[in-house]
Amino acid sequence: MINRWIIFAVCMFVGGSLGWWTTAKEGLGLGMGIALGAFVWLLVDSLYMARLLNWLRTEQSNEPQEGLVSTLAVAPSLPGVLGEVADRTRRLLKNRDQQNLESQARLGEFLAALQASPSGVVLLDARGRIEWCNQVATQHFGFDAQRDVLQHIANLVREPAFKAYMAAGNFSRDVLIPGSFSTPARPVKLSVHAHSYGKNRKLLLSRDITAIELAEAMRRDFVANVSHEIRTPLTVLSGFIETLQTLPLKEAERGRYLALMAQQSKRMQTLVSDLLILSRLEGSPLPDANDWITTRALFAQCEQDAKALSVVIAPQGQQLEFEPGPACEIAGAQTELYSAMSNLITNAVRYTAERGLVKVSWTVLEDGRGKFQVKDTGPGIAPEHLPRLTERFYRIDRSRSRETGGTGLGLAIVKHVAQRHGVELQIESQPGLGSLFSLIFPATRVRRLQAS
Numbered sequence: 001m002i003n004r005w006i007i008f009a010v011c012m013f014v015g016g017s018l019g020w021w022t023t024a025k026e027g028l029g030l031g032m033g034i035a036l037g038a039f040v041w042l043l044v045d046s047l048y049m050a051r052l053l054n055w056l057r058t059e060q061s062n063e064p065q066e067g068l069v070s071t072l073a074v075a076p077s078l079p080g081v082l083g084e085v086a087d088r089t090r091r092l093l094k095n096r097d098q099q100n101l102e103s104q105a106r107l108g109e110f111l112a113a114l115q116a117s118p119s120g121v122v123l124l125d126a127r128g129r130i131e132w133c134n135q136v137a138t139q140h141f142g143f144d145a146q147r148d149v150l151q152h153i154a155n156l157v158r159e160p161a162f163k164a165y166m167a168a169g170n171f172s173r174d175v176l177i178p179g180s181f182s183t184p185a186r187p188v189k190l191s192v193h194a195h196s197y198g199k200n201r202k203l204l205l206s207r208d209i210t211a212i213e214l215a216e217a218m219r220r221d222f223v224a225n226v227s228h229e230i231r232t233p234l235t236v237l238s239g240f241i242e243t244l245q246t247l248p249l250k251e252a253e254r255g256r257y258l259a260l261m262a263q264q265s266k267r268m269q270t271l272v273s274d275l276l277i278l279s280r281l282e283g284s285p286l287p288d289a290n291d292w293i294t295t296r297a298l299f300a301q302c303e304q305d306a307k308a309l310s311v312v313i314a315p316q317g318q319q320l321e322f323e324p325g326p327a328c329e330i331a332g333a334q335t336e337l338y339s340a341m342s343n344l345i346t347n348a349v350r351y352t353a354e355r356g357l358v359k360v361s362w363t364v365l366e367d368g369r370g371k372f373q374v375k376d377t378g379p380g381i382a383p384e385h386l387p388r389l390t391e392r393f394y395r396i397d398r399s400r401s402r403e404t405g406g407t408g409l410g411l412a413i414v415k416h417v418a419q420r421h422g423v424e425l426q427i428e429s430q431p432g433l434g435s436l437f438s439l440i441f442p443a444t445r446v447r448r449l450q451a452s
């Protein structure tokens with residue numbers, strides 16, 4: 001600042017000296033010279049001021065953007081105080097722009113994090129208009145992330161339950177609404193939860209809960225089915241127990257009742273055992289691919305069981321043919337593989353009439369895959385049932401299933417075992433023409449044994 005005064009004084013001194021000297025040392029010349037020096041100083045200073053002001057105006061109107069730092073670099077070079085003002089201002093502006101850029105980068109990262117969220121995220125302003133939404137939200141609600149910005153949410157999500165939820169303003173719970181792409185054939189269910197923040201703004205979080213709802217429905221069905229399956233034999237058993245307790249029965253009658261009771265308790269045992277197998281299959285780690293079991297051993301075990309069952313199911317006899325094929329080993333869990341194969345064979349025996357044929361075979365295909373097949377001359381299965389056969393408790397002929405000790409879980413077990421071993425389950429059947437169930441083992445799980 002002191003420099004400024006000095007320059008001003010020098011200007012006046014030089015002006016005064018010049019005036020005094022040119023007018024031959026007259027007092028008037030001195031006064032005019034001083035005034036001229038002051039005027040020149042004022043003029044130059046105003047020019048510098050104007051440059052500074054002009055530069056500041058340009059900078060103020062500049063939006064923070066990349067390259068702004070280079071614009072600032074061309075700040076006018078001014079002498080003295082004005083130069084310092086320009087320099088300090090340039091530094092302040094540079095800091096401001098740096099901060100702006102950092103804030104923008106941080107905002108970009110926040111938005112990217114929200115974009116990566118598996119939930120739909122919608123930010124609403126105080127008037128309920130969409131400020132921003134992520135990609136998941138556009139899919140959930142059918143928004144267009146660009147076009148629908150500043151549109152009122154109520155104009156885009158017209159579901160009455162959602163409107164009532166937003167109007168009530170009680171956001172302690174969520175609201176369930178159909179997704180924008182929901183159709184009767186493929187229903188999509190969304191859970192939407194609003195949260196208030198800032199000055200009357202709202203954050204909407206949406207989750208696709210279709211799979212959860214489906215799993216919950218399946219769990220409910222499963223519990224209902226199990227309860228039903230257990231209740232029936234229990235009712236029969238308690239009826240017989242009451243009869244035995246209250247009525248004086250002859251020995252033969254007693255014996256018959258006890259046999260029927262044994263049959264019902266066997267049915268419950270089989271059901272519980274199948275349920276345990278299924279839950280073990282779901283909960284245990286995948287079978288080791290280095291445990292090898294001989295197909296001949298599996299065949300021998302299955303053949304024995306099939307013959308024992310056939311005697312009970314078809315006292316007049318069935319034709320049981322077992323073709324163990326080439327001696328092989330398959331990799332997997334023995335109990336699981338036995339369970340799957342024996343379930344297929346047991347079904348064939350149970351659903352095939354007296355004197356019918358059940359043929360079980362093992363072959364190795366040219367590409368090294370192994371094929372286990374169970375063919376029967378039973379009633380066959382209509383095509384509409386085929387896709388649902390492996391569902392738990394799905395039965396075509398309930399009475400035939402129950403009469404022959406079925407639980408409705410056999411093919412569900414087969415499907416699970418097959419999936420765990422990378423095995424393909426194929427079912428070919430036509431009503432009246434029997435059925436063919438095949439398990440195709442991948443080549444990596446099959447190896448031939450050297451003929452001894």
Ligand code: ADP
Nearest residue numbers: 347348351395396397401406407408409410411
């Ligand atoms: P279930 O214990 O009732 O036999 P499964 O899961 O083993 O239960 O089979 C489901 C349904 O598939 C059976 O109820 C039956 O209607 C049908 N099914 C299975 N195997 C055969 C077969 N070999 N021939 C005809 N129908 C079959």
